Amino acid sequence: MNRFPYDHAPAHFSEPPLSWGEGPAAVHPKALRDELIAAAEWVCQYLGQLPEAPVSRPMPGRRRARLHDAPLDRTGGELRQILDFVREEIAPFPTGNGHPAFFAWINSPPAPAGLIAELLASAINATCGMGENALMDLERGTVRILADLAGLPASTGGVLTSGGSMANLLALATARTWFLTRRGSGDGPAYDRDHARLTLYYNTQAHMSVAKAAACIGIPTHRLRPIPSDTQHRLDPAALRAAVTADQAAGLLPFCTVTTLGTTATGAVDPLEPVTALCRSTGMWHHADGAWGGLGAMVPALAHLYQGVADVDSMTVDPHKTLSVPVGCGALLVTDPEHLHTAFAHRASYLTPGEPATLPWLSHSTIELTRPGTRALTLWATLHHLGRDGVTTLLQHYLSLADRLRDKITASRRLELVAGGPWPVTCFRLTDTAGPDALHTRIAHRVQTAGRAYLATVTVHDQTVLRACLCNYRTRESDLDLLLREVLQAADSDCAEPTRCTTE
Numbered sequence: 358m359n360r361f362p363y364d365h366a367p368a369h370f371s372e373p374p375l376s377w378g379e380g381p382a383a384v385h386p387k388a389l390r391d392e393l394i395a396a397a398e399w400v401c402q403y404l405g406q407l408p409e410a411p412v413s414r415p416m417p418g419r420r421r422a423r424l425h426d427a428p429l430d431r432t433g434g435e436l437r438q439i440l441d442f443v444r445e446e447i448a449p450f451p452t453g454n455g456h457p458a459f460f461a462w463i464n465s466p467p468a469p470a471g472l473i474a475e476l477l478a479s480a481i482n483a484t485c486g487m488g489e490n491a492l493m494d495l496e497r498g499t500v501r502i503l504a505d506l507a508g509l510p511a512s513t514g515g516v517l518t519s520g521g522s523m524a525n526l527l528a529l530a531t532a533r534t535w536f537l538t539r540r541g542s543g544d545g546p547a548y549d550r551d552h553a554r555l556t557l558y559y560n561t562q563a564h565m566s567v568a569k570a571a572a573c574i575g576i577p578t579h580r581l582r583p584i585p586s587d588t589q590h591r592l593d594p595a596a597l598r599a600a601v602t603a604d605q606a607a608g609l610l611p612f613c614t615v616t617t618l619g620t621t622a623t624g625a626v627d628p629l630e631p632v633t634a635l636c637r638s639t640g641m642w643h644h645a646d647g648a649w650g651g652l653g654a655m656v657p658a659l660a661h662l663y664q665g666v667a668d669v670d671s672m673t674v675d676p677h678k679t680l681s682v683p684v685g686c687g688a689l690l691v692t693d694p695e696h697l698h699t700a701f702a703h704r705a706s707y708l709t710p711g712e713p714a715t716l717p718w719l720s721h722s723t724i725e726l727t728r729p730g731t732r733a734l735t736l737w738a739t740l741h742h743l744g745r746d747g748v749t750t751l752l753q754h755y756l757s758l759a760d761r762l763r764d765k766i767t768a769s770r771r772l773e774l775v776a777g778g779p780w781p782v783t784c785f786r787l788t789d790t791a792g793p794d795a796l797h798t799r800i801a802h803r804v805q806t807a808g809r810a811y812l813a814t815v816t817v818h819d820q821t822v823l824r825a826c827l828c829n830y831r832t833r834e835s836d837l838d839l840l841l842r843e844v845l846q847a848a849d850s851d852c853a854e855p856t857r858c859t860t861e
């Protein structure tokens with residue numbers, strides 16, 4: 358038997374490895390080193406040439422099929438094939454969010470510091486759920502830093518998650534346990550009785566992950582209350598109060614209101630103080646979904662909108678959006694972390710913390726047991742590289758790009774600004790046509806397929822409009838000009854087709 362697959366190593370390497378294991382997973386140390394160096398060189402080259410490459414390109418069906426349908430060979434391959442495979446089969450077909458002219462969704466490019474950290478954390482391969490390891494402490498530390506940046510109190514704890522959707526799910530599960538436990542209906546018939554009356558409130562503009570999370574914890578659609586927003590797309594506190602009062606009168610149990618800090622469609626920030634006041638007076642939990650705009654308190658120009666942020670019960674923050682930490686790194690921050698433990702700490706004989714008692718394991722604050730250390734290290738590395746001032750400057754960069762894009766749209770005779778802000782999202786449409794919904798969908802599609810820029814559509818005031826999100830530290834003013842040129846060119850091409858433009 359070939360104990361070490363040395364055939365994968367360069368021929369001049371004949372010395373045995375020191376301690377690299379045995380069997381098919383083992384590799385020659387030199388082969389690993391060579392491949393890591395080659396991968397690092399490729400990463401630098403890839404990121405360097407991104408602005409010149411198409412933002413995205415359609416993937417031929419047979420290429421897709423190769424990825425879906427390829428069987429696993431009986432015998433293993435060589436390490437060097439991994440880089441070849443990525444270079445040829447994966448990298449040419451990205452979503453596009455690494456490219457400076459990608460504006461479609463709130464998807465950032467990877468921060469270089471996070472890239473390095475991802476590799477290093479994978480080598481350490483810590484499982485950040487049980488036991489003790491340095492990355493778990495680093496996770497506790499980065500959660501504390503995030504809470505501080507968000508303006509939450511020093512008592513705040515929490516966990517890193519795969520993203521904002523998971524953080525919202527954990528938040529609603531925590532709110533539900535908190536609410537029922539306080540009422541003495543944490544279990545038994547009282548649980549069934551009360552659970553069947555739990556009612557959830559959120560801005561109609563809230564991200565769909567809120568309704569999804571509600572479904573996951575067993576709150577049916579008929580007990581979800583999307584509250585109308587005002588003309589600026591912010592949750593209307595008077596409408597919220599009216600809905601809660603009506604539901605209480607009907608014998609329902611309002612248990613949580615979710616506000617959004619930076620709505621997905623238009624970047625609005627819900628008012629925090631009146632919602633917290635209502636939550637306090639009616640016994641509800643206040644969760645703020647700040648996946649996109651949770652760190653807004655750091656920007657002096659936005660700080661007034663974050664008045665009262667320290668009083669929310671929990672907040673979602675998505676470092677993979679706001680800070681360019683490589684995907685997926687979200688966070689749930691809870692001002693009294695004991696509530697997280699009540700919701701998620703479970704005991705098992707095969708998982709017993711050692712003596713003397715250590716800090717609560719992170720698996721006691723979330724649904725996951727085996728959890729990657731990559732989140733903590735990529736977040737720490739990105740924050741460490743930016744520093745506190747760098748975080749503010751990064752956010753200001755997005756905001757100033759959005760301002761400039763809005764100015765350009767306003768200055769154009771053919772474009773109209775529809776909505777956007779204060780978070781850096783800009784919604785706009787064509788003015789020189791009848792402007793039907795399908796036209797804007799086609800324009801977005803034409804821009805996407807041309808491959809020089811990428812944006813998507815969104816529905817605002819019942820109209821389909823174009824939406825550009827600014828969350829890319831590599832985006833420059835010239836990319837904004839390119840985007841608008843592409844939009845106008847796409848509109849011209851569309852109108853050049855005889856049946857298009859005016860007839861819908």
Ligand SMILES: Cc1ncc(COP(=O)(O)O)c(C=O)c1O
Pocket residue numbers: 463519520521522523564566617619620621646647648649675687
């Ligand atoms: C406000 C808001 N909340 C939650 C999410 C979901 O976050 P994720 O995609 O990280 O799951 C998004 C995604 O865009 C969002 O904009």
